[in-house]
Amino acid sequence: MTIERDDNYFMQEALKEAQKAAIENEVPIGAVLVLNNKIVARSHNQTELLKDVTAHAEILVITGAASELGIKFFEDFTLYVTLEPCTMCAGALKWARIGKIVYATDDPKAGFSLYSKNIIHPKTIFEKGPGEKESKILLQNFFKLRRKSDTKY
């Protein structure tokens, strides 16, 4: 038996990663990397835990998968991510030659497309997928709580 997974399934998994980030007091962004209908790597933003501004979900997924799977390029892979990648991540995904990026919601503050849509690789398929509402709620709740906590302490 083969279970066919779809964009909804994979984005829900990316959202689960984003939820983990929120619980860990990290900006709630998650990503999963998919090859042949299977998740091969998953991660979430860990900039606080790792004290590393580059530890975005996309970078962690790509570098982790490269290291674990022993590959450098990802032409046949799809990355599901809960927020539009920033310029750093879009640049990294270009070097990684990712085949396809599916994202849940635009990032009107730091999304790469604010600067240039050409930052990603010309062969990369880039499309908006499901999960916009869930991703936005996660992000909004996180920043609301953070603002409250900033006022308190």
Place this chain on the structure above:
Amino acid sequence: MTIERDDNYFMQEALKEAQKAAIENEVPIGAVLVLNNKIVARSHNQTELLKDVTAHAEILVITGAASELGIKFFEDFTLYVTLEPCTMCAGALKWARIGKIVYATDDPKAGFSLYSKNIIHPKTIFEKGPGEKESKILLQNFFKLRRKSDTKY
């Protein structure tokens, strides 16, 4: 006694890193990170060694320094790098809030300024420094050799 170092000195050190990269058969790009007239971190491109497309000199310097020095932001630091940063590195340097970037030569193929000059942080000083000729020669020789070797094997 205090020895005052200048841009020439620091860029020569970045070029030494680029030379190390060339010897290791990596694309010859080097970087040093400077605080208060002292080099606090240095690195070179290691994408082949680490099998990691994100292992550019700038990323390695910033993440290494963050980890070793226990800091996240670099407002008071200057990065000397032998080639104009790509969009990934420019984005990472934005998140790291680097104070100043001095680079030796433009990257007409992948430099971030091809896409948007606003990718780096608005407060970051970005300027061309010394070392253009040396950096270009290193890169040209490397790619010449690589092309020859591609023909052979």
